[in-house]
Amino acid sequence: xxxxxxxxxxxxxxxxxxxxxxxxxxQVFVSVKAERITDMCRYLYEDPDVSMNFLADLCGVDYPxxxxxxxxIYNLYSIKHxxxxxxxxxxxxxNPTVDSVVPIWNGAxxxxxxxCDMYGIIFNGHPDLRRILMPDDWEGFxxxxxxxxxxxxxxxxxxxxxxxxxxxxxKEWNIS
Amino acid sequence: MKNNSEGLDNSESVRLATKxxxxxxxxxxxxxxxxxxxxxxxxxxxxxxxxxYVGYLHRxxxxxxxxxxxxxxMPLTDRLxxxxxMSNNIGYCEAVEKxxxxxxxxxxxxxxxxxxxxxxxxxxxxxxxxxxLDIGAMTIFLYCFRExxxxxxxxxxxxxxxxxxxxxxxxGLKNDVDPQWxxxxxxxxxxxxxxxxxxxxxxxxxxxxxxxxxxxxVISAEEAINWGLSGPALRGSGVPYDIRxxxxxxxxxxxxxxxxxxxNGDIYDRYRVRMDEFRQSNSIIRQCIEILPEGPIMADAPKxxxxxKDKVLTDMEHLxxxxxxxxxxxxxxxxxxxxxxxxxxxxxxxxYFVSDGTxxxxxxxxxxxxxxxxxxxxxxxxxxxxxxxxxxxxxxxxVLGECDR
Numbered sequence: 001x002x003x004x005x006x007x008x009x010x011x012x013x014x015x016x017x018x019x020x021x022x023x024x025x026x027q028v029f030v031s032v033k034a035e036r037i038t039d040m041c042r043y044l045y046e047d048p049d050v051s052m053n054f055l056a057d058l059c060g061v062d063y064p065x066x067x068x069x070x071x072x073i074y075n076l077y078s079i080k081h082x083x084x085x086x087x088x089x090x091x092x093x094x095n096p097t098v099d100s101v102v103p104i105w106n107g108a109x110x111x112x113x114x115x116c117d118m119y120g121i122i123f124n125g126h127p128d129l130r131r132i133l134m135p136d137d138w139e140g141f142x143x144x145x146x147x148x149x150x151x152x153x154x155x156x157x158x159x160x161x162x163x164x165x166x167x168x169x170x171k172e173w174n175i176s
Numbered sequence: 177m178k179n180n181s182e183g184l185d186n187s188e189s190v191r192l193a194t195k196x197x198x199x200x201x202x203x204x205x206x207x208x209x210x211x212x213x214x215x216x217x218x219x220x221x222x223x224x225x226x227x228x229y230v231g232y233l234h235r236x237x238x239x240x241x242x243x244x245x246x247x248x249x250m251p252l253t254d255r256l257x258x259x260x261x262m263s264n265n266i267g268y269c270e271a272v273e274k275x276x277x278x279x280x281x282x283x284x285x286x287x288x289x290x291x292x293x294x295x296x297x298x299x300x301x302x303x304x305x306x307x308x309l310d311i312g313a314m315t316i317f318l319y320c321f322r323e324x325x326x327x328x329x330x331x332x333x334x335x336x337x338x339x340x341x342x343x344x345x346x347x348g349l350k351n352d353v354d355p356q357w358x359x360x361x362x363x364x365x366x367x368x369x370x371x372x373x374x375x376x377x378x379x380x381x382x383x384x385x386x387x388x389x390x391x392x393x394v395i396s397a398e399e400a401i402n403w404g405l406s407g408p409a410l411r412g413s414g415v416p417y418d419i420r421x422x423x424x425x426x427x428x429x430x431x432x433x434x435x436x437x438x439x440n441g442d443i444y445d446r447y448r449v450r451m452d453e454f455r456q457s458n459s460i461i462r463q464c465i466e467i468l469p470e471g472p473i474m475a476d477a478p479k480x481x482x483x484x485k486d487k488v489l490t491d492m493e494h495l496x497x498x499x500x501x502x503x504x505x506x507x508x509x510x511x512x513x514x515x516x517x518x519x520x521x522x523x524x525x526x527x528y529f530v531s532d533g534t535x536x537x538x539x540x541x542x543x544x545x546x547x548x549x550x551x552x553x554x555x556x557x558x559x560x561x562x563x564x565x566x567x568x569x570x571x572x573x574x575v576l577g578e579c580d581r
Contacts, residue, residue, distance in 0.1 A: 024512035025274060053401050054417075056517065057526055057543040073528065075515055075543075079401055079417050086515065107404025110551035118238075133231040133580055142239055149243050 003028035006050055006085045014040055019090060027086060034072070034089040038099040044076060044085070045104050052076035052085070055101070058111035060119040062145045069093035070121055074101070091121060100126040118143035196224065199562070203232050207310045207566045210576030212550065214565070221561050226554040230547075233580040241540040245505025246272050246480070247346060249540070254340035256544060257578040259302055262295035262331070263520035264578075265344045270425050271516035271527035276480050276509060278347045282427075283471045287353055288344060289426040290361070290464045291334070293457040297368070298327045299521035299573075300450045300457075307447075307570030308379060311388045316378050323371055326364055333357055347481040348474035358465055365462045372454045389444040393556045393568040396441055403552040406545050407523025408449045409572050413441030419519040431463040443571040450573075480506045506535040515543075522546055522573050546579035 001009075004021075007028045011018045017040070020031040032040060044052040057075035068090035077084045089098055100123040101108045112123045113132040120141040123129060131138060140147055196219055203213040211232035217225035237256065241249050253268040254261040266288050273280065280288075305320035328338040334357060335343040335350055343350050379385045395405070400413040410417055418435045420428040436452030438445025474481055482501055487494040511533040517526040523545025530539035549572040556572070557565045 025277075025514055027514060029513060053398075055404055056524065057515065057528060057541065059528065059541045059543075061530055061539050073541075075526070075528065079415060082422050084515075086513075105404065106399075106402050106555070107548055107551070110547060114547075131231075133234040135231070142236065147239075149239060 001049060001081060001083050003083060003085050006044075006083065009047075009050070010040065010044070010085075013043060027084065029086045029088055031071075031088045031090055034091050034098045037072075037074070037087070037089045038101060038104070040087065041074065041076075041101050041104050049081075050083075051078050051080050054079050055105035055107050055111075056084070058101075058108050058115065060115040060121055060143070062119060062143065064145050067092070070096055070119055072098055072115060072121060096120055097122040097124055099124045102126055117141070120144070201565070203229075208569060208576075209306065209574055210579075212569070212574070212576055212579075214553075216562065216565070218562060221563075223557055223560055223562060223565065226557050226565065228550050228553050230550060230576065231580050233576050235581065237581045238540055238542060241537055243536065245535045246276075246509065246537065247482075247501070247505055249537075250342050250345075251340070254342055255577060256542065256581060257299075257520065257522065257525075257546070257575045258339055259575055260295040260299035260521045261339060262291050262341050262343060263299075263518070264525065265342060266292050266426070267516075267518035267520060267525045268527055269344045269346055270518055271514065271529060272346050273475075274516050275512070275514045275529050275531060276346070276477065278475045278477045278480065280475050281348070281472050282469045283352075284348050284473050284475070285427045286430075286464045286468050287349060287473070289428060289431075290353075290461050290468075291331075291343060292426065293460045293464075294327050294330065294361075296457045296521045297454060298324050300454060301327075303450065303521075303570070303573050304375065304447075307567075307573075308385075310570050311385070311567050313379050313382065313385055316375055319371070319375060319378070323368065330357065330361055330364070333360075345474075345482070347477055348472075352473050358468070361461065362465050365458050365465075368458050369455055372451065372458075376451060386444070388564075388567055389447060389571075390442060391440070392443050392560065392564050393571055394440065394442045395552070395556060399555070400441065403555060404548045405523070405552055405572075406548070407519065407521070407573075408446055408453065409523060409545075409549055411436065412438035412446035412449045412571075414439050419517050419524060423517065425518060427464060428460070430467075431460050433460050433463075443567050446571045479508070504535070508533060509535060509537075517543070520545065522575070522578070523549065542578075542581055544578040544581060546574040546576070547581075549574050550579055 007021045007030050010030055017033045017036050018030060022029045044050050054077045056077045059073050061071045063069060070091040072089040074087040091098055100112055112126055115121050116129055117131045117134055118141055196217055199216040199218055201214040201216060202208040203211040213229040215227045216223055237252050240252060253264045256264050301320040301324040305317045308316045331341055332338045335341050395413055397413045397415050400410050414437050416435045416437050421435055433456045436449050438449050483494040483497050488498045509531045511531055513530045515526055515528045517524050526543035528541035529537050532538040556568045
């Protein structure tokens, strides 16, 4: 199927949830409301003509000036039919939550954890939502646009809390 | 190794019951191929739960890229998968070229295919060497390094660097290849299939190797797709998904080659797939050298591409052009979003760009195969024996630089 046909199919099935359909080069992007994203993904996964069985990628994007600040990009590909469509779930800043698609694609697990780590987007129903690339006790969300590229001069990372506990005996063991 | 518990009768099993043990593997462990930390919950020797922890090599490549122009990001991509940096460079260039709408010259497409496949051979050689070493086959290690050294030497002669090559450029290549270099590469490809046969005689019928790999770490085709595996890890389960075939770039649609696939989805089949890829890559290189077309190597897109060096040294306008591009970078880019995937040795490497029309990417996302493969590690080794986790880590071929980005 051509990507545009798939996009129109989504619009037919979910007329109230599709906000916009755009194209660039030969790829088609469908902006959708975040509420029914799992229904939409399950439909694309199960429909035999579309059969999006491969979640190529899932990531977040931050647009601080827009009404919906975050977007979660679902890059869906069908190994059976060799076609691709990219869904963009629009997520507001005051309630950055979206349902998890891990029940559909297991591969979404770590991608969602990373989006949570980098943007602070909460994925409802995720089996194990923790920070993944940054340390557990990190503050802030590094890939947000208002997060600075470089930290303050002279500031040091205060270290893992669990490591600090390990170092409580340093003095008595004469380790500096 | 199969858990050989059938021989024990019930009363003896009860007596041998052990309490659960938590074992910490890594992050500094040679068999984890980098800085991967795994916490294992063990019941005797059986893995009950496996939890990988990553992020020790996180350098914020995606954040850095938002503050650099499109030409400056190239060296960052070298350091993603430092084993096969050439493939990463090509993947990045293909993505940016598609965003900019640059059409490559024929010669560039062929040379990129050649160096891309060389990088695949070098990567698989390192994979075979370390994977075999991990599970006890020590002899093959230095044989693989001998051939890998030859490829790295060729890289050095080509562009001056052995590992972090940064040889491709957006719209072309750093420099053209010279005939002597092509001759030497052709000589290498003539003897390389014989070397692959040698490796196979060392381990193909080795009983220990077979016991350690056959029927271990099995993942079915549907599960492999569902977990997002790609590259040899997916093809080992019998899915003929290769981006070079289904979405050809470079010169892959102009040469004859096949996609090797496995059947059982175990470690042994993933090994077989990579061994066959040696021969396919070798054949692709040979065909490309034979029909390498003449012509320029840089595409015609002066807004994004540096002028030729000899013109810069003699001509004022070209010097100004060069100066502006180097100091300021491209000033504009087409507005839009694009995802371009390429087949790197480890799997599907995708670059997703959001461009807002300025010379810097608004968002660069790297979809790295290693990240996805590590996430599937618990699926592969839960319920198996502790010794198999090392074989499993080797068989999915991960590099943590790419995983943590």
